[in-house]
Every structure is written in C-alpha cells, then in structure tokens.
Amino acid sequence: xxxxxxxxxxxxxxxxxxxxxxxxxxxxxxxxxxxxxxxxxxxxxxxxxxxxxxxxxxxxxxxxxxxxxxxxxxxxxxxxxxxxxxxxxxxxxxxxxxxxxxxxxxxxxxxxxxxxxxxxxxxxxxxxxxxxxxxxxxxxxxxxxxxxxxxxxxxxxxxxxxxxxxxxxxxxxxxxxxxxxxxxxxxxxxxxxxxxxxxxxxxxxxxxxxxxxxxxxxxxxxxxxxxx
Amino acid sequence: xxxxxxxxxxxxxxxxxxxxxxxxxxxxxxxxxxxxxxxxxxxxxxxxxxxxxxxxxxxxxxxxxxxxxxxxxxxxxxxxxxxxxxxxxxxxxxxxxxxxxxxxxxxxxxxxxxxxxxxxxxxxxxxxxxxxxxxxxxxxxxxxxxxxxxxxxxxxxxxxxxxxxxxxxxxxxxxxxxxxxxxxxxxxxxxxxxxxxxxxxxxxxxxxxxxxxxxxxxxxxxxxxxxxxxxxxxxxxxxxxxxxxxxxx
Numbered sequence: 168x169x170x171x172x173x174x175x176x177x178x179x180x181x182x183x184x185x186x187x188x189x190x191x192x193x194x195x196x197x198x199x200x201x202x203x204x205x206x207x208x209x210x211x212x213x214x215x216x217x218x219x220x221x222x223x224x225x226x227x228x229x230x231x232x233x234x235x236x237x238x239x240x241x242x243x244x245x246x247x248x249x250x251x252x253x254x255x256x257x258x259x260x261x262x263x264x265x266x267x268x269x270x271x272x273x274x275x276x277x278x279x280x281x282x283x284x285x286x287x288x289x290x291x292x293x294x295x296x297x298x299x300x301x302x303x304x305x306x307x308x309x310x311x312x313x314x315x316x317x318x319x320x321x322x323x324x325x326x327x328x329x330x331x332x333x334x335x336x337x338x339x340x341x342x343x344x345x346x347x348x349x350x351x352x353x354x355x356x357x358x359x360x361x362x363x364x365x366x367x368x369x370x371x372x373x374x375x376x377x378x379x380x381x382x383x384x385x386x387x388x389x390x391x392x393x394x395x
Numbered sequence: 396x397x398x399x400x401x402x403x404x405x406x407x408x409x410x411x412x413x414x415x416x417x418x419x420x421x422x423x424x425x426x427x428x429x430x431x432x433x434x435x436x437x438x439x440x441x442x443x444x445x446x447x448x449x450x451x452x453x454x455x456x457x458x459x460x461x462x463x464x465x466x467x468x469x470x471x472x473x474x475x476x477x478x479x480x481x482x483x484x485x486x487x488x489x490x491x492x493x494x495x496x497x498x499x500x501x502x503x504x505x506x507x508x509x510x511x512x513x514x515x516x517x518x519x520x521x522x523x524x525x526x527x528x529x530x531x532x533x534x535x536x537x538x539x540x541x542x543x544x545x546x547x548x549x550x551x552x553x554x555x556x557x558x559x560x561x562x563x564x565x566x567x568x569x570x571x572x573x574x575x576x577x578x579x580x581x582x583x584x585x586x587x588x589x590x591x592x593x594x595x596x597x598x599x600x601x602x603x604x605x606x607x608x609x610x611x612x613x614x615x616x617x618x619x620x621x622x623x624x625x626x627x628x629x630x631x632x633x634x635x636x637x638x639x640x641x642x643x644x
Binding site for chain 1: 458461482522552559567572
C-alpha cells in the first residue's frame with residue numbers, strides 16, 4: 168500500500184471526483200429525457216432514442232475524438248463559444264467530466280426509464296383528475312415512484328465513470344495530478360517496464376472501488392424492494 | 396478413434412509444412428520517432444530479398460520493452476535510448492553484445508510560429524506543454540532531464556501533458572491543444588506547417604540522444620534478422636538515416 172506516490176493518490180481522488188460530478192450533472196437531464204421517452208409521444212422519438220443510446224455501443228475512442236473535434240481550440244464549439252468566453256476545456260478535468268457524462272448517460276436514462284415504466288398509470292391519471300398539474304404530477308408522483316430507478320441509474324453511471332478511459336485519454340490528456348484518473352495511471356504503468364507492481368496495486372484499488380459501488384447498488388435495491 | 400488421430404496428425408503436418416514454405420518474417424519493435432526511416436529501410440531490404448517480410452510494431456520504447464517482456468514477438472528492438480535495451484538484457488530477453496548504436500538526435504521545442512519562446516525559461520510562462528511520458532518515452536525522459544538540470548521541474552508541474560509516445564506529443568502541438576511540445580528534431584521536420592521549432596534544447600542539459608538497435612533472443616537465432624541487423628549498419632542505411640535528419644556520428 169505504501170508504494171503509492173502523490174500522483175497515485177490524486178488519481179484516485181480525481182477518479183471519484185470526475186465520476187461523481189458527471190453523474191450529478193447528468194441527473195436532471197437524465198430524468199427529463201427518461202420522462203420524455205416514457206410518457207410522451209412525439210415526432211423524432213426514435214431519433215432521440217438512438218442519439219441517447221448511441222454512446223452505449225460506440226467505441227469510447229470515437230466519442231472522445233468527436234468531442235475533441237467539437238470542443239478543441241480549432242473545434243466548432245471550441246472556436247465560436249469557448250475561446251471568446253475564455254473557457255478552456257480540453258486537457259482539463261472538465262473535459263474528463265464531459266467525456267464521462269456522455270459515455271455514461273445512456274446507462275442512467277435506461278435505468279430511470281425502467282423505473283418509470285413500472286409506475287401504475289392509474290396513479291398518474293388519478294393525480295391528474297384530482298387536479299394536479301403536469302409539473303405537480305411529476306414531482307409528487309413520478310419522481311418518488313421512480314426513485315429506485317434514479318438511484319440505480321446514478322450508481323451504474325458512477326461506476327461506469329470510474330472506469331472511463333477511451334474518451335477521457337483523448338480529451339483530457341494525461342496530466343498527473345490534474346487529469347490523470349486511475350485507468351490512465353494504470354495504462355501508463357502497464358506500458359512502462361517495471362511498472363507491473365504499481366499497475367497491479369492500482370488495479371486492486373479499482374476492483375475495491377467497483378466492488379463497493381456494486382454492493383451499494385445491491386443494498387439499495389433490496390432496501391427499496393422491502394420498502395415498496 | 397485411431398483414424399481420427401491419424402487424420403489429426405496429417406492435418407498438423409499439413410499446417411506445419413504450409414507454415415514452413417511461407418517467407419521468413421522479421422518482427423520489428425520500433426521507437427515511434429524511427430517509424431518512417433525503419434519502414435523505408437526494411438522495404439529496401441525486402442526488395443533485395445523477396446523471401447523476407449516484415450511485421451512492424453511502433454510505439455514508445457518503454458511500452459515496446461514491456462510488450463517484449465510479456466512475450467510479444469520481436470526479433471529486433473529499436474529504442475531512442477540504451478536503457479530499455481539494457482533492461483531487456485538484464486531480463487535475458489536480448490542477445491548480450493548485440494546492442495549497438497544506430498544514430499543520434501536532438502531535443503527541440505515546437506509550437507506556433509508566433510509564440511515568443513526562445514529558451515527553456517520561457518516555457519514556464521506557457522499553460523500546457525506536451526512531453527512523452529518519462530516512464531516509457533525516452534523523449535520525455537530527456538526533457539525531464541533538461542528540466543531537472545535547469546531547475547524548472549517545480550514550475551512545470553501540472554502543466555505537463557504526458558503523451559504515450561513522441562508522435563502524440565507532436566500531434567498535440569500541431570492541433571494547438573497544447574502551447575508547445577518537446578520532440579526530436581527529426582519529428583519537427585515532418586510536422587505540419589502550423590508548428591515550427593522555437594528553440595533547440597541546449598545539449599549540456601541532457602545526455603546525447605542515442606538510438607540503439609538490439610537483437611532479441613528470437614532474433615539472434617534467425618538468420619534473416621541478423622542479416623537485416625547488419626544491413627542497418629550499412630553505408631546505404633546511414634545515407635537514409637541522414638536523409639531523415641538523424642546524425643550518424
């Protein structure tokens with residue numbers, strides 16, 4: 168354990184920070200998209216469904232590269248929006264958050280949708296006939312009843328975020344202490360002679376973190392089952 | 396049952412004989428900065444000896460050495476330093492005594508042409524600088540060596556983007572995602588017009604960049620590999636190396 172240096176500890180902290188921020192930022196959007204997809208019929212629904220789920224099957228490298236082309240100094244958003252505002256994204260931890268958010272978003276939406284689909288439509292109609300507005304129904308009926316899906320989705324997305332590598336290494340680079348997360352540190356150790364011990368130690372940390380998250384996921388699920 | 400075993404035996408003999416009539420293949424593990432020059436020279440060699448074919452694997456020499464250590468097929472190992480060849484030697488994976496000097500290079504700093512950077516002390520004023528990861532990329536090791544000698548390590552902390560090999564460094568600079576990058580003079584020569592050499596890192600700050608070539612255990616036992624190894628020391632090879640900007644003495 169004592170073999171870890173400052174950059175290894177900052178990699179651990181950064182992994183958690185990036186995954187947590189990406190998950191929290193995605194929550195409102197994830198909820199909105201899931202709501203839209205579950206309770207509404209509209210034109211282009213299939214297209215939205217496709218776009219939301221695409222990162223699930225696309226290689227993360229593709230996502231990273233497209234984000235780089237979009238947000239980079241010569242990129243479309245990068246040049247027209249970020250540069251004039253003086254915002255730097257590429258090769259900062261913000262880029263890691265964006266990459267993680269895009270890659271993990273479909274997992275969150277899927278879980279929330281599953282939660283929403285199990286809600287008894289009768290309850291929603293009842294709340295409407297009793298005079299609740301649309302927004303009221305969302306906050307007092309749909310939100311509490313899909314809580315399990317929301318938590319499950321957040322946990323899954325957080326876990327996926329801890330492991331994000333392909334998109335992150337392209338947009339966030341590999342700056343020890345700034346953007347180097349656990350997977351990036353492992354990658355660096357694994358490709359340097361004599362780095363096996365450190366790579367294995369960080370793998371151990373990675374497995375432990377993932378284990379904790381999965382146990383938490385199970386525990387929440389069981390608790391909810393009993394409560395429901 | 397017996398006939399199945401016999402069939403399997405015939406099949407195995409057939410497959411093995413099919414392999415043996417294939418042209419001899421030489422596996423090369425090549426430092427990223429040598430990619431073009433070794434590709435050209437191995438093509439020259441293959442043209443002279445049509446029975447020989449090459450498999451070329453390029454990357455950071457440290458990463459290549461790790462691959463070899465883990466059993467990746469490699470007959471000749473090209474590195475931008477002697478350290479990783481020595482490392483393989485210690486692990487008994489390289490043919491002792493076959494490590495030889497191939498060429499020399501220089502470390503330069505590349506960036507946008509408008510940038511007012513004339514020496515190492517100006518680099519600390521920049522925001523993001525790409526170097527090869529010193530754990531596996533010699534170009535990054537040489538750069539760190541220069542930072543240490545110039546006592547700039549502390550002021551460059553958190554500014555250094557660690558690239559997986561020297562060509563990725565160059566790519567970061569070309570795309571403008573970093574302000575500049577430490578690469579070899581030969582890499583700068585093939586860079587796009589967006590970037591140019593802003594200064595040459597003074598030689599007194601780092602060991603001379605020395606490319607080495609080493610036969611691995613499998614390469615030492617392969618006649619074609621030994622032939623190519625000698626070919627790489629020929630006058631023709633030297634001429635091609637010089638053409639790409641490497642120094643040969």
